[in-house]
Amino acid sequence: MKIAIVGAGVSGLSLAYYLHKYSKGNIEIVVYEQADRVGGNALTQKLDLSPLGRPNTWVDMGVNDFNINTYKAMLELWEEIELPQDQYVGTLVNEASFFYYGATPEETYGFKVYxxxxxxxxxxxxxxxxxxxxxxxxxxxxLKEWYKENENKPSAFKITVEQFIHKYFTDIKYKQFVELALLPRINAMFFTYEESPMGRPPVLDMPMWLVSHYYVLQEGLGLPDDRPGKDNERKFFNQGCQNWLEFLKEKLTKDCKVNVQLGIDGIKVCSHGQGAYVYYNYGESSYYDKVVFCTPAYQVERITDSLTFTSNKLLQRTKEFRYVPCVVYANDDPSQVPPISDFICAYNVRIYDYNYALNSDRVPRPDGGKFDGMFKPYHMTYSANKHQPQSSEENPKEDFYVTVNPLNMSSKEFRDHILSQTNGEVARATFLHCKFTPEALEAQRYIQLKQIGNWNPPQDKGELYDVSRPSTFYLSGNYCNGAGLHTECILFSKDLAQAILDPKFVSENFYDHEGITGRHPAPAYIREVLELK
Known part of the structure; x- marks a missing residue:
């Protein structure tokens, strides 16, 4: 059997590994990647810090940290490929600031969470x-109570953030927490619905189960308080996230004999007979029994011929995903972080006007002023000294930052603070991030059921439950599972590899919103972390 994988990010590389493992090396695997590097959204750049009087260093512009107590799928993969964690993992300073930036120091307020x-x-x-x-x-x-008490209520996991707040935070004493901490944090880590009315925080319409995955998997909320290493469980990737994926690539090419081809142009996939041709480099082609798309969803249609795409319901579901540009800069702009140095943390979150949100009386802002009612989704600034501290320096005086979607990125003041890479290029990266709209989440559910969730559902459930397994084309990527965190991508690729090789394989790593399976509605990997049944 010959299998082509398009995309060499974490999903594509981990899928190649598990296909090799579960086939016991009896299939031919080729990975095609348009970029000249592996990693996808894991992008590490080398910075010129001479303007700051510091040695040159590296920084992650995309995926940048993880929780060592919850990223079980990733850690299991690391153990299998014998990745030396002491060389690839460091401990960050796990503190966060939440600030409203006023026009004067008196109008500025916020807090720091240790x-x-x-x-x-x-x-x-x-x-x-x-x-x-x-x-x-x-x-x-x-959060843990919500998961526990709804063991037999699968529909409960369809509620929004707003409905969760109304259920658990109705007491007025929680208003400050909701508006100054909970909503700003969600707004800082997700792209949300820009269609929300002015003055209404878009985060309110996010599915609570999706938001909970961040808190459970990244921050370890709901884990036992006496868990080992609780105080040091937030980690960064030493030398960058791209570094460990380079290690995986070398493992694949040398030990698994997987052919990983980088810098491939003109990729086009065309169905032919029981398999498909992959055309590339504007003239070359190879025939495969199966093709797995491990690219962002929007690229699937672009690299598939029209007849193949329009005749395949699974591939067509990728059109349901919408993407938003995310611009990241490495900079030394002090206006991106709290104006008081003691409050600059690994994670720096802005507070917006959330008073319109909760169908209750407005609570005046601490300084008595009025907000502008505008929200900037997925805006965060990381302090490099605390988020990815460099082992080569002890207590560097000059800090620099990585800012996602800077509020004033077009201004001259900000441009003057942008850092450069060692190759002379601007330390900038642009990613396209998926918006988790209702249509996208329904498409994600179809992709999961179609590929790894084969069961015999009631006859009246409609197209969503047409779960006959694919035969030639498959999908894997951060849009296919949960919030798309690294460990979720790896876990989905692991399940998909088994399903490709054994059509009878059934996973439990997805939500059962209708109660068809008879198990707890939450995915197995969430149940494991929270110690649920």
Whole structure:
């Protein structure tokens, strides 16, 4: 059997590994990648820090950290490929700031959350800080309670963030936590619905199960308090996330005899007989029994001939995903972080006007002013000194930052603070991130059921439950599973590899919103982390 994989990001490379493993090396695997590197959204750049009086270093512009207690699929893969964690993993300073940036110091307020849960505030009174701290503590309890109490209520996992808030945070004492911490954090980590009315936070319409995956898998919320290494579980990728994927590529090419081809132009996939041809480099071609697309969803139609695409329901579902540009800069602009140095953290989140949100009386802003009602989805600034501290320096005085979607990126003031790479190019990256619209999540569900969730559903469930297995074309990528975190991508590729080789394989790593399976509705990997049935 010959299998082609299009895309050499984490999904494509991990799929190649598991196909080799479960076939015991009895299939031929070729990976095609248009870029001249592996990694996809894992992009590491080398920076020229001479303007800061510091040695040159590296920085992750895309995927940049993980939780060592919850990324079980990734860690299992690392163990299997014998990746030396002591060389590839470092511990970050797990603290976060939440700030409203006023026109004057008196109008600026916010707080800092330490790894142990303590909170230190600026221009916020002790009572407000106490309520925020209590909100954080109860959010952990409510999140796990939500998963536990709905073991036999699969429809409960369809609620939105707003409905979750109305269920668990109705008491007015939680208002400061919701508006100054919970909603800003969700807004900073997801692209949301730009169609939401002015003054209404788009994050309110996000599915709560999707948001919960970030809190459970990245921040470890809901895990036992006595878990090993709780205080040091947030990690960064030493020498960059792209570094470990380069290690995986070398493992594939040398030990698994997988052919990984980089810098491939003009890729086009065309169905032919029981298989497909992959055309590339404007003249070359190879025939394969199966082809797996491990690219962003929007690229699938572009690299497939029209007849193949329009005649395949699975591939057509990729049209349901919408993407938004995400621009990332390495910079030393102090306006991207809190104006008080003691509050600059690994994660720096902006507070917006969330008072319009919750169908309750408005609570005045601490400075008595008015917000502009505008929201910037997926905006975050990382302090490199704390988020990816460099082992070559001890306590560097000059910090630099990685900012996702800077608010003033077109201004001269910001451009003057943009750093350069060692090759002279601007330290900038653009990614296209998937918006988790209702249509996209329904398409994700179809992709999961079609490929790894084969069962015998009721006859009246419609097209969604037409789960006859694919025979030639398959999909894998960050849009196929959960929130698209690294460990979710690896886990989906692991399940898909088994399903490709054994059509009778059935996974439990997806939500059962209709209660058809009789198990807990949550995916197995979430149940494992939260120690659910």
């Amino acid at each position: 790894n142990n849960g303590d909170i230190y505030g600026h221009n916020l009174d002790d009572e407000t800080l106490k309520k925020i701290k209590q909100g954080f503590e109860n959010f952990v309890i409510f």
